[in-house]
Amino acid sequence: MAAGKTGGLKRYYDLNGWLFVAPSLLLIAIFLVYPILRSLYLSFFSGKGMIMKFAGFGNVARLWNDPVFLQALTNTVTFFVVQVPIMITLALMLAAVLNNDKLKFIGFFRTAIFLPCVASLVAYSVLFKSMFSVDGVVNSALLAVGLVSTPIGWLTEPFWAKVLVILAITWRWTGYNMIFYLAALQNIDKSIYEAAKIDGVPAWARFVYITVPMLKPVILFTTIISTIGTIQLFDEVYNLTEGRGGPANATLTLSLYIYNLTFRFMPSFGYAATISYVIVIMVALLSFLQFYAARDRS
Amino acid sequence: MNAPRFFSTALQYVFLATAAFLSIFPFIWMVISSTNTSIDIISGRTGIGEAFATNVANFFTQVDVPLVFWNSTKVAVLATLLTIVVSSLAGYGFEMFRSKARDRIYALVLLTLMVPFAALMIPLFMMMAKSGLINTHIAIMLPTIASAFIIFYFRQSTKAFQTELRDAAKVDGLKEWQIFLYIYVPVMRSTYAAAFVIVFMTNWNNYLWPLIVLQSNETKTITLVVSSLASAYYPDYGVVMIGTILATLPTLLVFFVMQRQFVQGMLGSVK
Structure with a gap:
């Protein structure tokens, strides 16, 4: 049949x-x-090690009274709020310049700027730690140029330690984002730029009024993935600060705090799991934002 | 060339040259520093020194280099191969055998993309401890094999695979697994190469999960070794530099040999 x-x-x-x-x-x-x-x-259980008892929403209540958690949350948010816009702007500017085929050595510049993506997170963190020591090469250069009069305590002062983390992530990921923009730029019709040039539109205005709007979808996408990445920041801060997130918890991130709660001290599995859900919620919110923005386009 | 155009071009070169210099400098620093003593390194010496042989010798006495390299290579290569086999099967399956149920499951698979590792590591650790897999390489590899990124990448690439090839093979009497193995895999080799590069890099550089699971010197990978050398109270940076060079060399090599596949894989796997 x-x-x-x-x-x-x-x-x-x-x-x-x-x-x-x-x-x-x-x-x-x-x-x-x-x-x-x-x-x-x-996340509904509390206690140390394997002895755990049901705690309902006790862990959530504990979050708001835990200054270390609040500090880790503030640090994590500070990192992505400050770092992501800096990096995205830099990556966009680099991509716009690198899209100009008339410049010489363009292949070399592209490869060079992309190269940091190849470095392992641990290796580059360790390199940065050695470069940013008090008498290190970076401070020597800054002193020699006269930008500072006393060496900066990159690893010892809370403010500068945050700056160092931001510099480090920017070094590692700018080229990565740039590649996305470069790929998108190559799909834009060059005649739009030619027409704008003939009309006497200056380069900066071409960048702001043509390049940025055309790349909006890619910019949104890379912003979201960079933010999600930064929310989960761990390797860099662990290796810049011997796992402590110092000085004075200035670079402690949520992931590092979870790690410390679970594997450095007597494990608080339940409480650490609750904090991990703070990350889950932050990432989920951003992903839905990305989803809705993407849906609006199509 | 008029004056403003000249300045604009000059400005672009200065911008690019600065960015390129800053991007490459840490790599140069790593190589220069491997020839210097720890004291010279943290006091910012930028000249080539004479401590290279000493640093290498110290590194080899402090670290069982062949073992560590073997551990890293074994974990990275095996995990990468498994990831690619399992994910390409799934990408092919989801695209070639479309059904409502599978499309729904695929949407759920994509949803796992937004699960942060921090929310997995505690249960995964407990799971491995219960199964007696702590301190084994299997424990490192298992959670990394199923990757929604790579499944997605293979599914997207499969859209370009010509179904005529598959229909012809069917007429010739080939079974589904034979079509996959003898037709799909060879046709898609550039997709496989790109996936290999990207997954290998991720596995080679993997840090947090091995840090949790691998607790003895016999099982440690190069990333863990570099990290523990550098977090000593008084790290010997000369020795650390040899470690960072060895940790970076394989990924640098893969990058330069397969730059095109690298970029293709990177753009493709997250698009």
């Missing part, structure tokens, strides 16, 4: 479909879905 045969084919097709995706789904279920639900469950 024809109908029976199609039914069999359909089943065969369906079975194959499931077989191809099964290994991934299984792994995702065990190593992603289960842990994220388990974290939520744990």
Whole structure:
């Protein structure tokens, strides 16, 4: 019977479909879905080590009375609020200049500016730590040029330690974002720029009124992924500050605090899981923002 | 060339040259510093020194280099291969065998992209501790294999795969897994290469999860070794520099050999 045969084919097709995706789904279920639900469950428990008791929303209440958590939250927010706009602007400017084929050595410049993306987060953090020591190469250069009169305490003063973290992330990720803009710019019709040039529109105005609006979707996308990345900041601060987030918790991020609560001291699994959900909520909000903005476009 | 145009061009060169210099400087610093003593490094010496041989010798006495390199290579290569096999199967499956149920599940898979690792690490650690997998390389690899990014990347790339090829193979009597293995994989090799580069880099540089799971010197990867050398109370930066060079060299090499695939993979996997 024809109908029976199609039914069999359909089943065969369906079975194959499931077989191809099964290994991934299984792994995702065990190593992603289960842990994220388990974290939520744990966040209702308090106690140290394996001795835990149900605490309801006790952990959430504890958050607002925990100065270290509030500091880590403030630091994390400060990092992305200050760093992401600086980096995105820099990346845009670099991409706009690098899109000019008439300049010489463009290939070299592109590769050079992209190179930091290849460095491992640990390796570059360690390099930055050595470069920014009190008598280090950066302070020597600043003193020699006369920009400062006394060496800056990059690793010892709370304000400058934050600046150092921001400088470091900007170094590592500007080229990464630039590549996205460069790829998008190459899809823009060059004649728009030619026309604007003939009309006497200056370069800065071409950048502000043509380049930036044309790249709006990519800018939004990279802003969101950079922000999500910065919310989860860990490797850099851990390796710049020997895992302490110092000086005086000035560079302590939420991820580092969770790590310390779980693996440095007597573990507070429940409370640490609650803090991890603060990150989940922040990331989820940003992702929905991205989703809605993307939907508006289409 | 008129004067404003000349200044504008000059300004662009100055901007690019400054950015390029700042981007490359830490790499140059790493190489120069590997020839200097720790004291010279933290006092900002920019000249080439004579301590290179001493630093290398000290690094080799403090670190079991072949073992650490073997650990890193084993974990990165195996995890990368597994990720690519599993994810390309899924990307192919989701695109070639479309159904309502699978499309819904795919949307859920994409949703896992926004799960931060911080919210996974505690349950994952407890899971590994219960299974007796703490301090093993399997524990490092398992959670990294299923990657929504790479599944997405393969699904997007599969859209360009010609279904005529598949139909012809079907007529020839090939089974679905044979079509995948003998037709899809060879046709998509540039997609595979790009995915390999990007996943290898991620695995080689992986830090937080190995930091939690690997607790003995016998299992540590190069990233962990560099980190622990540098977080000593008085780190020997000469030795640390040798470590950073060894940690960076493989990814630099992969980057220069496969720059095109690298950029393609980076743009593709997050688009």
